[in-house]
Amino acid sequence: MHKDVNPAAPPLRRIGAVGIIRDYDGRVLLVDPAYKDGWILPGGGAHANEFPHVAVTREVQEEVGLELYPARLLVVDYVPENEADDVREGLTFVFDMGSVGADTPKLINSHELTGVQWVLRDDLPEVTVPAQERRIREALRVVEGTGTVHYLVNGERVCVNGSRRPIT
Template identity: 50%
Template sequence: MSTSVSGSNVLPVEQYVAGLNRKRMAAGVLFRDARGRVLLVEPSYKPNWEIPGGAVDADESPWAAAEREVAEELGWQRPLGRLLVVDYVLPQDSRPEGVVFVFDGGVLDESDVENVTFPDGEILSAGFYTLTEARDRVKPLLADRLEAAVQAAVQGVTVLCEHGRLLG
């Protein structure tokens, strides 16, 4: 049942909200080493490598999702740094449009990664890679997002991207 305000039809709040578009969300964490290389993880369930992170669950904030994914994938309980990237991702590969957040995980040393255990078997290995080496392991979209994230970390800013590419 709609109500009338000044001659126009207004939907009840529940009906209006039910008709709103939904976007998928994901959150990841950029860890770097002193040489500027980025930490990549090798998933057991797909061929391309990733940064630690994953899908944001229902009723979960992107920052909570990023912390949860780091704990699940690497067994680390670490506070997140600031937001580096907000990336609007176009629909692709049967996936709907989405928004990806990348947070700063800070600078690690090699021993942090050498001593990591993979608690649930989702991740097979992890290591530091240059951006050029990363481009050979990750999807092009993530490679572009990684370049934007590293630039944001170095410059101390947060950047907006569309499908991995910096805006402006």
């Protein structure tokens, strides 16, 4: 055991679970949260002792009314603490939730969200923040078979030794 970690009081971290949902034209479903800037993938925080794949299923149903189940894990994104935005350090699991017709989703959770839209990959920079755009692009690479499951830090790929590789 490391001397700097107290096993009786480990650090608190958030566990997020979000899903890539595509329509049959390849667009990605994004939601507009009332509590932060930029459009994001549907999903949210896991409850205590809730598996991430269960959390994404619950959150997608709560937010957009779709009963979808994750087909596979696409990326794991470490999100460092951001005191300016009051965000605690955590891990976000991004799952492939499959494809549905473009007319399928509806905004269900109007207390947290202000909208739902389908977005083309090329339009991501105009609707979401850079870290979210990078996370979505990396996940889409895995969905499309041009990439493999990656560990990310704030949306950017990292090597096992911790150095960052450029995103192409």
